[in-house]
Amino acid sequence: DAMVIQNPRYQVTQFGKPVTLSCSQTLNHNVMYWYQQKSSQAPKLLFHYYDKDFNNEADTPDNFQSRRPNTSFCFLDIRSPGLGDAAMYLCATSRGHGTFTGETQYFGPGTRLLVL
């Protein structure tokens, strides 16, 4: 089945130690997104790639970076995790049909990050 895969499902890191979360997709979608979701809150968009074009949200801290080496994979790098970065990180994809409002985003299962 076509899907969005995130690894690992749970990640424990130390304060200040760089960590990378990965996302892969078999949907062949043009757009890949990274969201941060803290407990009992709505997902917050960090950035997205439209093909190779990177689009950063204005309020995303510089501590968060992303790479998309090819269509299938996208990585979230947290350079120096702080305690406030503990959250669920959700990856999503969509086809990328311009202004079509009905374009659905498909989400992976998420990675829960714990910072000690």
Next chain:
Amino acid sequence: AQKITQTQPGMFVQEKEAVTLDCTYDTSDPSYGLFWYKQPSSGEMIFLIYQGSYDQQNATEGRYSLNFQKARKSANLVISASQLGDSAMYFCAMREARGAQKLVFGQGTRLTINP
């Protein structure tokens, strides 16, 4: 700026009853789409239903229907014959045509189905 409001932080419903989850929105774009997602405790966001701003009829998907009242800017989700497996967080979201692929979420409603 687009905005989504879900005013019900939590709801408790008896199994087999119908439930309505409220969502109001605000946008100046005449072309937009409204989505509902379900998020179980496992964390994955599951797409449920979509309604376009120009759609004449309310969207339906199995037990899910969307009560779209454009003049009131509301897009309530109705779940018929609720099941224990419906217990989850539910998010309303909107995408504007000019929104550069972005989906903006409401704060969510936690639905609990009691046996």
